[in-house]
Amino acid sequence: MIEFRNVSKTYTAGKENVEAVHNANFTIEKGEFAFLVGTSGSGKSTLIKMILKEENPTEGNIIINGKDTTYLKQKRVPYLRRSMGVVFQDFRLLPDKTVYENVAFAMYIVNATPKHIRRQVPMVLSLVGLSGKAKMYPNELSGGEQQRVALARALVNNPSMLIADEPTGNLDPETAWDIMTLLNDINMRGTTVVVATHAKDIVDRMKKRVIHIDKGIIDRDDKKGGYNSEI
Amino acid sequence: MKFSYLIGEGFKNVFKNKKSTGASLMIMCATMMIFGLFFLIGQNVNYMLREIESEQGMQVFIKKEATEIEIEKLKQDIQKIEYVSTTKYVSKEEAFNIVKERYSEYGRFLEGYDIDRNPFKASYVVTLTDLSKSEEVRTQIEKLDSVNNIEMRDKTINALVTIANGVRWISFGILVILIFISIFIISNTIKLTVHARRKEISIMKYVGATNSFIRWPFIVEGIIIGVVAAMISILILGVSYNIIIGKIMESSITNMISITLLPFSEIVELVIVVYLGLGIGIGSIGSIISMRKYLEV
Numbered sequence: 055m056i057e058f059r060n061v062s063k064t065y066t067a068g069k070e071n072v073e074a075v076h077n078a079n080f081t082i083e084k085g086e087f088a089f090l091v092g093t094s095g096s097g098k099s100t101l102i103k104m105i106l107k108e109e110n111p112t113e114g115n116i117i118i119n120g121k122d123t124t125y126l127k128q129k130r131v132p133y134l135r136r137s138m139g140v141v142f143q144d145f146r147l148l149p150d151k152t153v154y155e156n157v158a159f160a161m162y163i164v165n166a167t168p169k170h171i172r173r174q175v176p177m178v179l180s181l182v183g184l185s186g187k188a189k190m191y192p193n194e195l196s197g198g199e200q201q202r203v204a205l206a207r208a209l210v211n212n213p214s215m216l217i218a219d220e221p222t223g224n225l226d227p228e229t230a231w232d233i234m235t236l237l238n239d240i241n242m243r244g245t246t247v248v249v250a251t252h253a254k255d256i257v258d259r260m261k262k263r264v265i266h267i268d269k270g271i272i273d274r275d276d277k278k279g280g281y282n283s284e285i
Numbered sequence: 286m287k288f289s290y291l292i293g294e295g296f297k298n299v300f301k302n303k304k305s306t307g308a309s310l311m312i313m314c315a316t317m318m319i320f321g322l323f324f325l326i327g328q329n330v331n332y333m334l335r336e337i338e339s340e341q342g343m344q345v346f347i348k349k350e351a352t353e354i355e356i357e358k359l360k361q362d363i364q365k366i367e368y369v370s371t372t373k374y375v376s377k378e379e380a381f382n383i384v385k386e387r388y389s390e391y392g393r394f395l396e397g398y399d400i401d402r403n404p405f406k407a408s409y410v411v412t413l414t415d416l417s418k419s420e421e422v423r424t425q426i427e428k429l430d431s432v433n434n435i436e437m438r439d440k441t442i443n444a445l446v447t448i449a450n451g452v453r454w455i456s457f458g459i460l461v462i463l464i465f466i467s468i469f470i471i472s473n474t475i476k477l478t479v480h481a482r483r484k485e486i487s488i489m490k491y492v493g494a495t496n497s498f499i500r501w502p503f504i505v506e507g508i509i510i511g512v513v514a515a516m517i518s519i520l521i522l523g524v525s526y527n528i529i530i531g532k533i534m535e536s537s538i539t540n541m542i543s544i545t546l547l548p549f550s551e552i553v554e555l556v557i558v559v560y561l562g563l564g565i566g567i568g569s570i571g572s573i574i575s576m577r578k579y580l581e582v
């Protein structure tokens with residue numbers, strides 16, 4: 055569960071102040087699938103960064119799985135992040151590691167046992183449809199396949215939610231749709247999924263909850279909406 | 286976190302920026318060697334001080350041609366003098382053997398000498414009940430027969446204390462400078478590695494790696510550089526120290542001055558402990574400093 059209560063975020067860049075988010079209020083329930091949509095620069099990534107506690111809100115509170123993270127100690131942040139998997143537009147894979155190693159890396163970091171890693175990595179690779187490519191390197195894969203590796207890495211530690219910032223931004227429409235279907239499958243298995251995107255077509259086709267943000271202000275929140283709700 | 290993982294990642298880091306690692310190794314060795322020079326001089330001065338303090342007084346060398354009876358008479362005469370505490374006879378054979386044993390690792394300088402062709406003179410080591418009266422005692426002993434020369438062991442001590450203090454302060458100053466320079470250099474080298482691996486670090490953070498998990502491989506990198514620099518320095522220092530000591534001993538024999546220096550084997554443990562301590566300390570502090578910025582997010 056993710057809850058925003060009167061959250062505002064102002065960046066200070068030199069002498070200028072940019073209010074990227076103004077008084078945001080919403081709740082994403084456990085097991086829900088929600089899109090954060092809006093034009094470029096509207097504040098989507100800022101919302102995501104505050105969920106990850108990469109940025110702190112200037113005002114308001116953010117509650118994750120029942121815990122207010124606003125005053126969470128820096129030391130506890132890693133443990134908060136273990137409850138969420140993250141993927142980005144640029145995949146962020148390690149080029150000198152194989153597909154298998156890129157995914158296992160995430161388990162290694164949280165001190166998983168070698169036995170657990172050997173069992174879990176092939177399982178999650180088959181979930182994202184990459185069973186045959188475990189030994190390949192990222193530069194030998196297509197963009198869609200690379201994003202699947204990133205998804206496998208985000209999911210391998212069984213997080214309760216998956217956060218994706220423009221996951222299809224670098225992909226052609228068909229591949230983008232495949233990735234979205236995969237995200238939907240993951241959601242069907244019980245994981246909360248939050249996707250920031252400005253891919254209008256996909257959002258319209260998915261018929262999921264849409265939280266629309268415009269210049270930092272959330273102006274629409276439709277349970278089964280499209281990118282532009284009135285349609 | 287497994288030990289093998291740490292060591293593996295640490296070495297990976299070391300080889301990530303070979304040039305920078307090499308440069309910081311060289312500079313660290315150079316600064317460690319300069320420190321080592323003063324450290325060893327200091328150790329030797331301290332050693333001389335201890336030696337001399339334990340036998341304050343004077344050493345009365347006996348003429349080579351003196352007979353046994355004359356030598357015995359000299360002892361009785363010395364003991365009659367006021368303020369004389371003890372009189373200990375050191376035969377020339379003893380003198381030879383003491384030097385030979387202590388400096389066996391520099392054996393070459395005694396080549397051509399043996400018990401029969403002995404460069405040393407027999408002597409009496411005279412200690413006093415009151416050191417301030419040493420001049421009086423000396424003038425009285427000088428008047429006695431069979432005395433070749435007298436070497437005072439109290440005058441040198443004040444000069445030595447001054448030298449010892451000077452050396453102590455200089456090496457302390459050098460140590461402080463060494464530590465600052467080395468921390469600066471190591472932290473810069475590690476900054477390069479951190480920069481080269483920033484993508485990996487950022488991924489680690491998103492996946493929920495703790496700061497210490499991220500930090501340790503870089504601390505190991507710093508420690509590896511520090512320890513390697515320490516080992517190279519110890520090696521170079523040891524070899525050159527032995528050569529220099531050998532030369533000094535050689536010339537002290539030919540010039541008939543008694544000089545006592547520490548053989549390297551007697552300080553090698555201290556040198557190793559000090560240098561490894563420095564290497565490990567500087568390495569880990571340097572890497573913690575270089576990581577500070579990266580771990581804030």
Ligand SMILES: Nc1ncnc2c1ncn2[C@@H]1O[C@H](COP(=O)(O)OP(=O)(O)O)[C@@H](O)[C@H]1O
Nearest residue numbers: 065067072074093094095096097098099100101
């Ligand atoms: N670190 C930052 N410092 C200053 N301004 C920022 C920073 N990050 C984002 N912004 C500004 O905040 C606004 C929202 O940005 P962002 O959340 O990245 O939007 P989106 O992801 O929807 O494109 C933009 O005007 C952007 O320029």
Ligand SMILES: [Mg+2]
Nearest residue numbers: 098099219220
């Ligand atoms: Mg964005």
